[in-house]
Amino acid sequence: MNTQHIFGRQGQDWWRGAVIYQIYPRSFMDSNGDGIGDLQGIIDKLDYIASLNVDAIWISPFFTSPMKDFGYDVADYRGVDPIFGTLDDFDRLVEAAHARGLKVTIDQVLSHTSDLHPWFAESRTSRDNPKADWYVWADAKADGSPPTNWQSVFGGSAWQWDTRRCQYYLHNFLVSQPDLNFRNPQVVEAILDEVRFWLDRGVDGFRLDAINFCTHGELVDNPPRSSSAEGFLGVRPDNPYGYQLHLHDKTQPENLAFLEKLRALLDEYPGTTSVGEVGDDDSLNVMAAYTQGGKRLHMAYSFDLLGERHDPEFLHQTLTAMEAKIGDGWPCWALGNHDVPRLATRWKAQDDPARLRLYLAFLLTQRGSVCLYQGEELGLPEAELTLEQLVDPAGITFWPAYKGRDGCRTPHPWCAETRHGDFSRGEPWLPVPDEHLGLAMRHQDEAPDSLLNAYRTLLAFRREHVALKKGEVRYHPVRDEVLCLERSYPAREPNERLLVALNFSDALRTLPAPREAQALDDAPALVNGAWANGEVQLPPCGIAIARCPAREEIVWDV
Structure with a gap:
């Protein structure tokens, strides 16, 4: 057993306000020339990752898999797929990351497995084998059709007929990704054992894929979404999954009991953490429910900031709604990941490093932890690929x-x-x-004014201000496309209170501001707003951060 996680970690709440760098291992660095990135490639680039001033890494799946969904279809939770390396490589990676002050979090895909997993291979053999009830099986309707109208995220029915059992099995994703039955206590204990395996190897936490899919409800049809003259609201017309309200196939109350068992396991390993991915129409409420009370997940994030809309009014609405719901829970924010188009393209900032700096400043000044996807620090746009x-x-x-x-x-x-x-x-x-x-790393590394070095600078700045990492937040009204907020950390004496103004427009903005506001001596040059005489002046895509005394309530008349 690796005891480093018990004795070698400093600060059990390191995750609160942490910045986590997501690595998609297939695409990060290939050490052996086979065209696929691997664990050794990650080890070789840990110095680069540490230079970004992030706190942790999140490694997308590297487990044994047929790779039909590129690792999110797990055939062995305890095995490293040979294309990525070996368990010894993983152990060396953990040791090397910890030596550089980096925590290690890994993906865990708990709601489903590959159809090549031994559990499923046994489950499908008959209706009375020892693992017969480990997956979600159901009889056909009288006419032979699937048990419900539930749709798969990847298109078509979420039910697949199996001729061995003459039953349907549930798959919320690919046909080759059958859903586990979390209503079976044996399944819950087996999954917790898989998680414990990695805790014993010294990992510091888990990113939990599609965590609200672990339990299903009664086998009844989902209702349709409301419609309008323009068609179904909020739906991609090419995918019928979006035509339903997913009331019965995911995000069930029973999932909370599983999350409490998972948290109890993590609490046995001080200093470990969890961040859950939540995909749901009511994602903000789910994030709150999944993180409140200190008995479930440590953090959760949703797709609310991973869409195309990014105007300051929308951002203000999303963030204030989250703050109103989450209570003592803790959010994790991301502007990009391996499932959505690149930030530079999606938020219309391709070839616009000033706007990308603004988006980074926006992300790093919110209350919560942060996930950064590899390549965001370089400003990579979405790659245009052919069907072939x-x-x-x-x-x-x-x-x-x-x-x-x-x-x-x-x-x-x-x-x-x-x-x-x-x-x-x-x-x-x-x-x-x-x-x-x-936009390659080496080119930007040598350019002081590059986006890469702006990331390093802003991340280092955030580290030095506890109010930005762990403080409370208060939002002020948006005016002239400027998003205004304050961050404060009452637990520190004297109370650190910071004012933030972010100009999302392409024009110079001058707004009223508290007269007590004072520019920070340690603010980097890219924090380019000016505070003087009761005003803040912001250049296009400008960033302004100031310190303000905490003696009384601030009136920021914007």
């Missing part, structure tokens, strides 16, 4: 209305002058776009 280049099953299924997730998963460019951006000596599993080579 796609490997993502979602993209292939829904082409051309939806081009899938491969555009945000192309290899990390390290050097513009070498083949494939120095990602691999071989042909990479996805191409390296030419437009990414000009």
Whole structure:
């Protein structure tokens, strides 16, 4: 047993306000020339990751898998797939990361497995074998049709007929990803044992994929969404999954009991953490329920900031709604990940480093922890791929209305002058776009004013201000496309109170501000707003942060 997690961690609440760098291992760094990134490649680049001034890494799945969903279809929770390396490589990675002050969190896909997992292989053999009830099985309706109208995220019915048992099994994702039955206590204990295996190897936490999918409700049909003259609200017309209100197939109350068991296990390993991915129409309420009271998840994040809308009014509405609901819970915010188009493209900031700096400042000044997806620090745009280049099953299924997730998963460019951006000596599993080579790490590393170095600077600045990491938040009204908020940390004497103003417009903005506001001596140059004489002046895409005394309530007349 690796006891480093018990005796070697400093600060059991390190996760509160932490910045976590997401690594998609297939695309980060290939050490052996087979065109696929691996664990050794991550080890080789840990110094780079540490230079960003992040607190932890999150490694997307590297477990044994047929790779039909690129690792999110797990065939062995305790095995490292050979394309990524070995368990010894993983142990070396944990040791090397900890030596650099980086925590290690890993993906755990708990709601479903691969159909090649031994549990499913046994479960499907008969209706009375020892694991017969480990997955969600149901009889057909009298006419032979599926038990309910539930839809798969990847298109079509969420039920697949199996001729061995002459029953349907539930799969919320691919047909090859059958859903586990969390109503079975044996399944819950087995899953907790899989999690314990990695805790004993010294991991510091888990990112929990699709965690609100672990339990299903009664086998009754989901109702349709409300419709309008423009069609179904909030629905991609190419995917029928969005045509339903998902009242019965996910986010069930019984899931809370499982999360409490999972938290009790994590509490046996001081200093470990959990962050849950929540995909739901009512995601803010789910985030609150899943993190409140200190008995379930430590943190949760949703897709609310992973869509296309990013105007300051929408951001203000989303953030204030979250604050009104979450109580003593803790959010985790992300502007990008491996499932959505690249931030620079999605939020219309391609070739606009000033706007990308603004988005980073926005993210780093919110209350909560932060996830950064690899390549965001370089400003990578979404890669434009042809149908022939796609490997993502979602993209292939829904082409051309939806081009899938491969555009945000192309290899990390390290050097513009070498083949494939120095990602691999071989042909990479996805191409390296030419437009990414000009944004390569080495080129930006040597440029003081690059976006990469802006990330390093702002992340270091956040580390030095406890109010930004762990403090309370108060939002002020949006005016002239300027988002205004204050962060304070009453637990510190004297109370640190910071005022933040973020200009989302392309014009100079001058707004009233508290006369007591004083510019921070340690603010980096890219924090370019000016505070004077009861005003704050912000250049286009400007960022302003000031300190203000905490003697009395601030009136910020904006």
